[in-house]
Amino acid sequence: MATIRTDRPPDVASTQVTHKPALLLSEEHHLCPGCGHPVAWRILLEVLSELKLEKRAIGVIGHGCYTMAATLSDIEWLQCLHGRAPAVATGVKRVQPQAAVFTLQGDGDCATEGLHEIMHAASRGEALTCIMLNNGVFGDTGGQMTATTVVGQRTKTSLEGRDPAVHGHPVPLADILSILPGAAYVARGAVNNAGSVAQTKRFVTQAFETQLAGGFAFVEILTMCPTGWFVPTKDGPDYVAGTFEDTFPVRQLKPTW
Amino acid sequence: MAVDLLQGSDAVAMAALAADCRFFTGYPMLPFTGLLESFARLMPERGGVCLNSASELEGINMALGAAAAGARAGTGSCGQGVALMQEGIAEAALDELPLVIFTMGRGQQDYFQCTRGGGWGDYRTLTMAPKDVAEAVEQTQLLFHLADTYRAPVILYGDYLIGDTHMSVDVSRRDYGPLPPKNWALDGTTGGTGHSRQIWSWAMGTVNDPGLGPDGQWKKVAAKFADLAGTESRHETYQSDDAEYLVVSFGTSGPFVDFVVDELRADGIRIGSFRPITLWPFPEKALREISEGCRQVLVFEVNAGQMVDDVRLSVADRGKVSEIGGVSIDYSGMRQGELLDAMSIRDAVLQAIHGGES
Amino acid sequence: MTVLTRGTVTVNVEQCKGCELCIPACRPGVLRMSSAVNGHGFAYPELSEGCTACRACYDVCPDFVFEVFKFAVPVRSEEAADGG
Secondary structure, three states, X not given: OOOEOOOOOOOOOEEEOOOOOOXXXXXXXXXXXXXXXXXXXXXXXXHHXXXXXXXXXXXXXXXXXXHHHHHHEOOEEEEOOOOOHHHHHHHHHHHOOOOEEEEEEEHHHHHHHOHHHHHHHHHHOOOOEEEEEEOOEEOOOOOEEOOOOOEOOOEOOEOOOEOHHHHOOOOOHHHHHHOOOOEEEEEEEEOOOHHHHHHHHHXXXXXXXXXXXXXXXXXXXXXXXXXXXXXXXXXXXXXXXXXXXXXXXXXXXXXXX | OOOEEEEHHHHHHHHHHXXXXXXXXXOOXXXXXXXXXXXXXXXXXXXOEEEEOOOHHHHHHHHHHHXXXXXXXXXXXXXXHHHHHHHHHHHHHHHOOOEEEEEEEOOOOOHHHHHXXXXXXXXXXXXXXXXXXXXXXXXXXXXXXXXXXXXOEEEEEEEHHHHHOEEEEOOOOXXXXXXXXXXXXXXXXXXXXXXXXXXXXXXXXXXXXXXXXXXXXXXXXXXXXXXXXXXXXXXXXXXXXXXXXXXXXXXOHHHXXXXXXXXXXXXXXOEEEEEEOEEEOOOHHHHHHHXXXXXXXXXXXXXXXXXXXXXXXXXXXXXXXXXXXXXXXXXXXXXXXXXXXXXXXHHHHHHHHHOOOO | OEEEEEEEEEEOHHHOOOOXXXXXXXXXXXXXXXXXXXXXXXXXXXXXXOOOOOOHHHHHOOOOOXXXXXXXXXXXXXXXXXXX
């Protein structure tokens, strides 16, 4: 097959159909090849621009590989202690109710260290958009197990695979939050293929619209971490589909259709 | 200047509200609970927010968020609850966020917690220990001003006596002078400008506006506290000018000690008292000068010996220093037990002076 | 056989980390990884005829390698018999 040149835009009449987010300050995120976090981050920046929230957004970000977003995105950020983002965001939102306040945490930060904080923010129905990037591993510290590591998943602290007899079972956070009366919108998406990316972007959009209407919204996003999973880079998407989605079904949980 | 007979918790809450505190949160734990209830009752009419936090950990982090968003914010607990807040207090110090923490102690076993801090990093917490409700009212307002001046978390060290005693006090607003605007506070509006605001204890900044980085930020914060130490120390003395014997105490122990000083002066003993008002920065220079001519420095505190460490560091001749206090908590854990009784303090002073004879 | 090309992409070769997620994502299957490597040692995607401007490559790429363009008028071409 002939190779088409791709080093510059086409000479013939055409429309550019993709645009890097306006709020992106730099593409140099230094995350691993095949990491799902930058895809979720891109979705977030696109949604903030499309909903015209640039001058209202305050991101409350935890500790993880994704924390790079605070150095590379042109919105206001408050970086906080591991697990505490929903509590910090509560304080921010109560004082600046007109702001579009969101949290961005990994599963280690949110479902493990910070399970208490996210549960109570959801129960209180704080008008927040809480986003959890779930790859079932503490990636930033080298790949230890978290509360969402799935049964059988190998990590540095579950080298033979998570065994329920020893390590118990993972926490399906989106499912748990969906039964709380205080939570108005709950969804779980993924970023392992183009279809899931498009669906997750709809979820994130609705999660911000829920906040603007005064309700609590939570979006869990399954992201690839081939490094933490000990799988080849290009097998990350299949690992999400085959291993993760069995435990963490991808769908909108609340409201249900 | 209106003076009202008020319960301490109400008086402190009113003083905070007069100082424009507009966010308060806490988890019930005596003797802090009365303060939380006062804020819950009084905050709504001022248009602020008072929230029950689901834990002390949640409370300090909510207050930190409110401070980051520009509000005068407060929280607190009993010392055992403030133990859970240590990480958050340290983070607020490294973030350079103003916050007033009300540590309502049981006894006086929280001195180390206030002055050494249990959080991580090269930070200090300016701490004031009022002797009565009137001082607590004044110091509450002053602390909100100092927190904003230095952009740091600060502590009001109160206790059961402060919270539950009624006193005639004036809780109207005090003016400590102008402060710079909080241009650093977050409200979303600098988004999309290429120079959006960021609050991060590692001060990473953005690719457009690189920050100091952790090394630079932490050095900056440490230098700020060194500077604060030189300017904000406060203390009070009573009959210390010609004293041979100096009793050092803090907080609500002060009036009891001063009562004993009066009694023993009437018996001809040249005795006086020294009371640090700021537990940190500890008034070490003042104590060194005042204790110069004393034969003994007696430290009365309701704990197993915490402030005595700072007294020994301050006094030129450590050999002069002895402890006459002790742990003293009643079975409910609320009051300061048998020890906070002027006559037993008097006996302890005499025993120290006469070396065993009363 | 006639190949209809409805669009094209730009590839920022030096941005690519060789993760290959774009290859299975491409619906008409017109991306393949290069045999050459970029300055960081990674292979990168190369494009052949038949792009539909579906933008799946852009959507799945973690590294902002692609921009996608849709032609005003699709381009027809004959694919060589040997596929080379």
